[in-house]
Amino acid sequence: MEGSAPRRTRIQQEKRELILEAALEVFSTNGFRGSTIDQIAEAAGMSKPNLLYYFRRKEDIHETLMERLLATWLAPLRELDDIGDPLTELRSYIRRKLEMARDFPRESRLFANEILQGAPRIMPLLEGELKTLVDEKAAVIKGWMRAGKIARTDPWHLIFSIWATTQHYSDFDVQVRAVLGPNRGGDGRFEDAARFLEQLFIDGLKPKN
Amino acid sequence: MEGSAPRRTRIQQEKRELILEAALEVFSTNGFRGSTIDQIAEAAGMSKPNLLYYFRRKEDIHETLMERLLATWLAPLRELDDIGDPLTELRSYIRRKLEMARDFPRESRLFANEILQGAPRIMPLLEGELKTLVDEKAAVIKGWMRAGKIARTDPWHLIFSIWATTQHYSDFDVQVRAVLGPNRGGDGRFEDAARFLEQLFIDGLKPKN
DNA sequence: GCAAATTTTGACCGATTGGACAAACGTTAG
């Protein structure tokens, strides 16, 4: 484990932030191999050698981006808590996930790109941290089912389907907008999606009888 | 419109097939820009100039692959028909979609890669053929709702969520397997998913009262 | 069996890529 973070000047902090912002834009639309250092440098408004002064390798930028991403990306699931009404908890989890798809589509696409290509850089995290977290939350959900608070299903696949449906609105956004057309595909599409997903998941999970 | 397909010898047909198969493998895991002609040539067991004898440009391979893909990819939705019981129709649509995710994961990933990067090569198809088809099927579903055969929801978002949940098992397969672990993540995962999705969509769509 | 057509190959090209490097430039503390 790397211990202390390297000491950084004010300029270094600012420029590194600038580069990461630019890299997020470029990586999320072109993938890792599809993106060039020149593109990122131009998007960040600096020369390539200048960029390489702050990040020695292209991979370092991607890695830094990935580490930050995962923390914020899993935050909503971490908040899913045993205290409070189960259906309310699930409802707000879905809502938060959909809000992230709306507000941070680039982060979602960056993640999707990585997974699509076999997760070469974050496989250990998936099998470790992510699996642990999901197993833990699946146990919470299972508890709700045993207590008769929500209908019985597979908690893991329930979580997968929440991920899939919400992230669909960022990862496949162009398709969604193309199919919905100019009218229904406008800014209101996220509210329509929210209503639909609430009905699908929450109504579907209400305990039977 | 290009009219007649070019006349081709037996060798040309076979080798073109070989190249397309190899390209599907390479493109689906590395994306378009992330894949090189050399990789495809090696996977097809031939030299780069030899490959370029059959497809003059890298884009031509990708384009051919894409055209074929879309036809088979939309086949299940095309089969969704007004005749027959609505719930049965939807159930078998979901089942077919999940089977495709299981049996043709590379095709799904190729498509996902294209959409993720803004669908630069197939945008007209999305706004044209795909939108027309979805609108048509959404009307069918809407008819079922008006007739009280299934519960009322937004048909477009219903289709989106079926796409999202089924394709999740091919596009995000590594993540699914990592989270489920060796036991639950084995070959049985598709049957578990099928059971879960049936419950989520079919039970959820049964008409109220 | 042979000539024409098709297929395969090796050598090559210009452009782009990730990255190195030293020199020039700017900033700041004393």
Add this chain to the structure above:
DNA sequence: CTAACGTTTGTCCAATCGGTCAAAATTTGC
């Protein structure tokens, strides 16, 4: 003011990229 340190730039490099081309090898039609 100036020396030390941090920042920026132009130039350069080897590797890889997509693609060309002429010549060699092979297949095909008769």
